[in-house]
Amino acid sequence: KTPLKQAATSRSVLTEIQPECQPLTTPPKPKEILPEDPWTPTSNLKMLISAASPEIRSREQRRELSNNTSVVLQAKHCLQEHLSGHEYEKTQPSRKEKSLGLLCHKFLAWYPDYPSTAENNYICLDEVAEELNVERRRIYDILNVLESLHMVSRLAKNRYAWHGRHNLSKTLQALKKVGEENKYTQQIQMIKKREYEHEFDLDGERNEDMARSFGSNEHLEMSFVELPGMEFRAASVNSRKDKSLRVMSQKFVMLFLVSTPQIVSLEVAAKILIGEDQLEDLDKSKFKTKIRRLYDIANVLSSLELIKKVHVTEERGRKPAFKWTGPEVLPSIQDTKLETTSTTCPPPISEPIPSKEQCSKNLFPSRGKQNFTRHPSLIKLVKSIENDRRKIQSAPTSPVKISASTNQDSAAFPSEVAQLPAITKDKLEEQSKKAKEMKTKLSGSALECGLSFPEIVPKPEPPFTTAAMQQPALTQPLSACPPSHSSVSPVILPQTPSGVSYTIYLHPSQAHTVTTYSPSFMLQPLPGANVTGIKSINPKVLNKITTEEGDNQIATDDVTKTFTTTERPTIKSETVSQQCLKRSHALQESHLIKRCRRDEENLDTSLTFFPSGYLIPLTQCAHGNKAGFLNKEKTGTCSLQHTAYSSPIAGVIPVTASELKAVNIPAPLNIMLSPTSIAASPVLSNSCLSSSNTSSAPNPSSSVLNFTLQHIGLIPAGVQVPANPVLQHMVVPSQPENVSHSSEDLQEGEVSKTALQLPHRWVEGEPSVPKELQEPQAVTENFFRTPGGPNSVSSLSANSDGTDRISQGTLYIPQRKLEVSED
DNA sequence: CGTTCCCGCCACCCG
DNA sequence: CGGGTGGCGGGAACG
Numbered sequence: 110k111t112p113l114k115q116a117a118t119s120r121s122v123l124t125e126i127q128p129e130c131q132p133l134t135t136p137p138k139p140k141e142i143l144p145e146d147p148w149t150p151t152s153n154l155k156m157l158i159s160a161a162s163p164e165i166r167s168r169e170q171r172r173e174l175s176n177n178t179s180v181v182l183q184a185k186h187c188l189q190e191h192l193s194g195h196e197y198e199k200t201q202p203s204r205k206e207k208s209l210g211l212l213c214h215k216f217l218a219w220y221p222d223y224p225s226t227a228e229n230n231y232i233c234l235d236e237v238a239e240e241l242n243v244e245r246r247r248i249y250d251i252l253n254v255l256e257s258l259h260m261v262s263r264l265a266k267n268r269y270a271w272h273g274r275h276n277l278s279k280t281l282q283a284l285k286k287v288g289e290e291n292k293y294t295q296q297i298q299m300i301k302k303r304e305y306e307h308e309f310d311l312d313g314e315r316n317e318d319m320a321r322s323f324g325s326n327e328h329l330e331m332s333f334v335e336l337p338g339m340e341f342r343a344a345s346v347n348s349r350k351d352k353s354l355r356v357m358s359q360k361f362v363m364l365f366l367v368s369t370p371q372i373v374s375l376e377v378a379a380k381i382l383i384g385e386d387q388l389e390d391l392d393k394s395k396f397k398t399k400i401r402r403l404y405d406i407a408n409v410l411s412s413l414e415l416i417k418k419v420h421v422t423e424e425r426g427r428k429p430a431f432k433w434t435g436p437e438v439l440p441s442i443q444d445t446k447l448e449t450t451s452t453t454c455p456p457p458i459s460e461p462i463p464s465k466e467q468c469s470k471n472l473f474p475s476r477g478k479q480n481f482t483r484h485p486s487l488i489k490l491v492k493s494i495e496n497d498r499r500k501i502q503s504a505p506t507s508p509v510k511i512s513a514s515t516n517q518d519s520a521a522f523p524s525e526v527a528q529l530p531a532i533t534k535d536k537l538e539e540q541s542k543k544a545k546e547m548k549t550k551l552s553g554s555a556l557e558c559g560l561s562f563p564e565i566v567p568k569p570e571p572p573f574t575t576a577a578m579q580q581p582a583l584t585q586p587l588s589a590c591p592p593s594h595s596s597v598s599p600v601i602l603p604q605t606p607s608g609v610s611y612t613i614y615l616h617p618s619q620a621h622t623v624t625t626y627s628p629s630f631m632l633q634p635l636p637g638a639n640v641t642g643i644k645s646i647n648p649k650v651l652n653k654i655t656t657e658e659g660d661n662q663i664a665t666d667d668v669t670k671t672f673t674t675t676e677r678p679t680i681k682s683e684t685v686s687q688q689c690l691k692r693s694h695a696l697q698e699s700h701l702i703k704r705c706r707r708d709e710e711n712l713d714t715s716l717t718f719f720p721s722g723y724l725i726p727l728t729q730c731a732h733g734n735k736a737g738f739l740n741k742e743k744t745g746t747c748s749l750q751h752t753a754y755s756s757p758i759a760g761v762i763p764v765t766a767s768e769l770k771a772v773n774i775p776a777p778l779n780i781m782l783s784p785t786s787i788a789a790s791p792v793l794s795n796s797c798l799s800s801s802n803t804s805s806a807p808n809p810s811s812s813v814l815n816f817t818l819q820h821i822g823l824i825p826a827g828v829q830v831p832a833n834p835v836l837q838h839m840v841v842p843s844q845p846e847n848v849s850h851s852s853e854d855l856q857e858g859e860v861s862k863t864a865l866q867l868p869h870r871w872v873e874g875e876p877s878v879p880k881e882l883q884e885p886q887a888v889t890e891n892f893f894r895t896p897g898g899p900n901s902v903s904s905l906s907a908n909s910d911g912t913d914r915i916s917q918g919t920l921y922i923p924q925r926k927l928e929v930s931e932d
Numbered sequence: 933c934g935t936t937c938c939c940g941c942c943a944c945c946c947g
Numbered sequence: 948c949g950g951g952t953g954g955c956g957g958g959a960a961c962g
Contacts, residue, residue, distance in 0.1 A: 204960050207938065234951085246940070249953055266946085266951060353954070398955060404937055429935075 207243075209405055213251045213412035215241050222274045230271035232261060250354065254409040257358035259336045276336055281366060281438045287334050288363030293381065297368055300380050334359055357382055357399075358406045365416065371433035374421050375403050407431055 205211070216237065224230045234252075238245045252269055255261045259276040261269045288294075333356050360382055364373045379399040383392075410416045415435035420427040 204936090204938070209937075244940080245951085246953075247938085249951095253953080394956080401937065401956075402954090404935095408937080 208408060209247065209250060210408035210412050212241060212243055212247055213409045216248070216251055217412060220271045220273060224271055224273045224275070230273075231264070232269040232271050234267045234269070250405050251409055253354040254358040254406050255413075257333075257355040258362070258413070260413075278436060278438070280334075280336055281362070281435065282440075283334055283336060284359055284363045285366035285438045285440065288360075288367040291363070293360075293363055293367045294369075296381050296384065297364065297373075297377055300377050300384075332356060354402065354406070357402055358410075361403060361406055362410070362415070365431070365433035365435075366438050372419060372421065372430050373433075374428045374430035375400055375407075376428055378403055 219237075219240075220230065220232075232252075234245060234248055238248050241248070252261055252263075256263065256269075259280045260273060261271050264270050361373070361378055364378055364381065365371050379396055382403075383395060383399055407416060407418070410431075411418065413435075415433065416431040417434050419430050419432045421430040422428075
């Protein structure tokens with residue numbers, strides 16, 4: 110059937126990849142021009158392009174280089190064989206030639222990776238479809254995944270805007286973050302674990318808890334993750350509810366960004382993606398479908414050279430998987446500059462704080478199905494809100510009640526609606542403007558417009574000392590904190606920091622809100638020495654191992670180098686807060702100290718970031734704990750914030766902001782609070798609001814944490830996660846991505862974080878196994894299974910001998926070696 | 933035979 | 948109601 114079509118439609122000249130294959134319509138030029146490399150699929154395109162526009166040509170040329178890789182080559186080979194065989198046959202396009210991946214390549218060839226702002230980077234679906242000589246349907250697939258990476262955005266029906274890779278890094282960072290918040294790492298581990306168990310004891314139903322927790326609790330559903338600049342563009346068209354492919358794509362990417370060997374098997378990915386929306390019913394067909402989709406996505410991602418296909422060989426045989434080959438994604442942005450700026454204090458952040466809403470409109474519970482997006486008015490709203498917020502922030506206001514009703518209606522904002530007409534124009538302008546802004550920002554140290562708003566942080570506040578939980582006591586220095594230390598132990602909700610008691614309402618059902626950008630994140634403080642040392646070494650190794658094709662740049666290295674083992678900062682004495690503030694490489698003690706001091710006075714978020722490592726919401730500590738304090742001290746601020754949210758506008762946006770508040774405890778967990786609850790508790794509301802529109806929340810006491818953990822199913826009911834240092838030890842040195850912190854820095858505020866992280870660590874931690882590492886292609890994965898039952902955390906704490914290395918012990922039991930082979 | 937995944941039916945959604 | 952979108956899964960090409 111295809112043949113006919115092909116013939117019929119093949120009129121679009123160069124589009125066809127195999128010139129010779131098409132006797133009838135053989136494009137005349139191809140041969141001449143492609144002396145050496147006649148078979149590069151893109152070659153035709155190039156010609157086409159060059160003929161069409163000189164401007165594009167250059168892009169093409171550049172792209173040409175990259176094209177010579179992967180897919181293209183394969184295609185080439187195939188074709189060659191094909192030709193040599195029965196050259197003249199009407200070799201129908203042969204399935205491969207029609208592959209989505211190739212198609213995507215062709216598509217990409219038309220647009221520059223980094224388009225200049227002023228340009229008509231518009232994409233017309235019809236045109237493209239025609240040019241590429243494929244049905245529209247296929248283009249949608251490509252565009253959808255590209256859109257998920259914000260490489261394009263829909264402007265209107267049949268029309269997209271091309272952004273190229275400009276937003277890529279930001280997007281990835283955002284995705285990574287969301288992935289972390291979603292506990293993807295844990296989910297992956299869980300799945301693997303289950304798998305593992307299945308293998309040996311066919312216990313189908315054994316881990317109810319696991320299943321349960323996974324199914325119901327974790328079920329953190331998130332929707333499309335937006336980038337700051339691109340929120341509602343195309344709202345009118347953007348209506349589509351599901352966006353499943355887009356969302357799937359994002360999630361898929363997140364998995365890579367979050368998992369340590371950056372390899373994800375289709376199977377696991379599929380399970381996670383499924384698990385998310387529906388509890389796990391091992392629906393066979395569904396699984397199959399999911400996998401099919403994943404292949405589609407993977408093909409596109411491969412074309413983008415973000416991933417590549419590999420095979421993971423396990424006992425069970427080899428499974429298809431993909432390995433991330435894209436750029437390394439630094440946890441927190443803002444720091445491209447770190448290295449350079451290290452010694453000095455980063456420039457104060459003067460920018461108005463972008464509202465979180467803007468950054469992520471994502472947070473809509475997918476279920477809620479209130480299609481806010483549909484209202485074009487929203488576009489306008491977003492803007493106006495932004496403005497309002499700025500104004501409001503500085504303006505005195507009286508606290509207003511926050512409208513709990515999420516269902517705002519557009520009706521409520523007539524004025525906004527009225528302004529709609531102007532939107533389009535605005536958008537355009539905005540775009541270009543934005544582009545400029547971006548550049549500007551990049552040059553500044555604060556790279557990310559949206560990503561790292563230091564926002565609220567700037568308020569002078571007492572350092573994190575008060576860390577939520579235990580007030581003073583925490584100051585303990587490094588040594589291993591005795592488990593007992595957990596006076597704050599779990600179950601009981603002793604006193605809340607502020608003395609105010611509050612309740613946290615979890616919204617299990619409701620998905621969590623994904624906060625794309627939480628300004629208030631910081632890396633874990635860790636003694637620079639340890640981390641650094643480790644980092645500098647392992648990461649490289651890992652990278653090499655994993656990346657054998659010698660692909661690329663190992664960004665990490667540079668960073669790593671920056672702060673080598675040289676410094677053995679003895680920061681012990683420093684307070685947690687100080688440590689937190691430090692940047693790992695800015696280890697020069699003197700500098701550090703000074704800086705820290707300064708920081709204390711004025712918390713500058715930027716300072717709180719470490720070049721790489723684990724991100725932890727820091728602000729929260731400060732804010733949360735100080736709740737009481739805040740109330741008094743920061744009342745002004747709080748009220749302001751309040752106002753902002755409660756304004757009518759807020760009502761709309763609220764979707765994002767007020768609908769669900771995410772109490773972002775340690776990275777992995779995301780506790781959602783209903784707006785109501787927030788409102789109910791002064792402490793929370795204040796802290797939440799004040800602490801940036803992000804998901805930041807006050808640090809609940811460890812007990813709360815435990816509660817949460819249990820509730821969520823991260824830890825068995827009986828187990829308590831002590832707010833003790835031991836946990837910290839969980840970290841495995843070999844982890845390239847996450848910086849491990851030594852037990853030493855435990856501190857008040859930190860405790861809570863630590864505790865929470867535990868789960869994350871366990872799962873994710875990877876024992877450092879040099880040998881393994883040395884074998885190229887071999888990746889080790891750890892599954893932790895608990896001999897005595899579901900994670901016996903308790904044993905862990907028992908183990909706490911002060912220093913780390915527990916990693917290898919109890920939790921990580923089996924360690925399997927997986928071989929990854931290239932295709 | 934298992935993997936990969938193209939193709940296009942057809943349900944949505946919107947104007 | 949027509950046209951743009953895009954789930955979805957059969958089943959064919961591929962290995």
